[in-house]
Amino acid sequence: MEKHERKSADLPRFLLIALLLSLSLISYFYALEKVGLIPLSIISSLTFWIGVGLSVPKSFWRLTFFKVKKGHAYFLSSMLYLSFHILLYGIFFNIVLAAGLGQSLEFFPYLSSGFGVSIPPKPLLFPYWVSTSPGVWFFIGPFESDTTPYTLFLGFILALLIGANVESLLRLRKVIKAYKRTLLPASMIPTVAIVSGASCCLSLPSIIIYVIGVASGTIYSLLGVLASPWFFAFSYFGLPVGSLGILYLNLRDMQGWINRIERSVKDIK
Numbered sequence: 387m388e389k390h391e392r393k394s395a396d397l398p399r400f401l402l403i404a405l406l407l408s409l410s411l412i413s414y415f416y417a418l419e420k421v422g423l424i425p426l427s428i429i430s431s432l433t434f435w436i437g438v439g440l441s442v443p444k445s446f447w448r449l450t451f452f453k454v455k456k457g458h459a460y461f462l463s464s465m466l467y468l469s470f471h472i473l474l475y476g477i478f479f480n481i482v483l484a485a486g487l488g489q490s491l492e493f494f495p496y497l498s499s500g501f502g503v504s505i506p507p508k509p510l511l512f513p514y515w516v517s518t519s520p521g522v523w524f525f526i527g528p529f530e531s532d533t534t535p536y537t538l539f540l541g542f543i544l545a546l547l548i549g550a551n552v553e554s555l556l557r558l559r560k561v562i563k564a565y566k567r568t569l570l571p572a573s574m575i576p577t578v579a580i581v582s583g584a585s586c587c588l589s590l591p592s593i594i595i596y597v598i599g600v601a602s603g604t605i606y607s608l609l610g611v612l613a614s615p616w617f618f619a620f621s622y623f624g625l626p627v628g629s630l631g632i633l634y635l636n637l638r639d640m641q642g643w644i645n646r647i648e649r650s651v652k653d654i655k
Contacts, residue, residue, distance in 0.1 A: 399440055406437035410516060417506045427503040427519045431535040434516040438539065449637060450546040459556055464549030471541035477529040498525040517623075540626050547633040554640045561647045 413430035417423055454460065504519040506512075517536035524531045 403437045403440050406433040406440070410434035410437065411512070414506055414509075414512055414515065420505065423505070424503050424520070427506075427515075431516045431519065435535050435539045442543075446634065449634070449641065450550040454550045454553055455557065456549075457553060457556075460549040460553040463552040464545040467548050468541050468545040471544065472533050472538065473524065473531060477526060477531045493527040496525060496527050499523065536623075540630075543630060544626075544633070547630065547637060551633060551637050551640070554637060554644065558640055558644055558647075561644055 410430045410433040413426045413433070417426040417430065499522065501520065501522050503521070504515065506515050506519075518534045521532055521534045523533070
């Protein structure tokens, strides 16, 4: 009976997701005519990623937003990461890559920004199109940073996860102190997971392979791997999504620890 009621309650959400994804596809096929490309690209990407957001299980939103105590640490860490992800991620990526190659980047006073859309590709590449178009780019001196629908959606999800992890870690500290135990053993692993998750989008394997290839003179044999669509899909989509999973599991484990310790404190009292 409960399962039947749950399915009935989810039916409007599934219909809305189907409607949004259908609208995204319709906009894409109209955009193939290259008429009204900018508004069609915006509509297609917006409806697609709203549909993806609605497809995320409700348990995720409960754990990262609705049931989390949202104090100063939550909002501060979330907003700081989201700002970094949108504005500074591409710049930081260029700095890390240049440092790995032993290059020096000379800063010069220059500030510019722009907005654009890409021409829709074949239907097989529709997910890539709605992930990268439309886009906004920023130039600060020699550094460039790009913001696309995919990176914006990913940054929002990561910001919620990092905020919830930080808030839960602080709460875990409090309940452990109440239980008169040391913080280090129980919270060391969660802390490491938060730090690693915050840097997930750097696609470090790509940087490492590229730097080693240049340093050893084998870059030409590695270009085929780096340029392959499979490696691109793995580094651009797979690594960040994998980090989302790690941060989510880390948050769920911390919540489990908090609940168990709080129960123990109540039993002692």
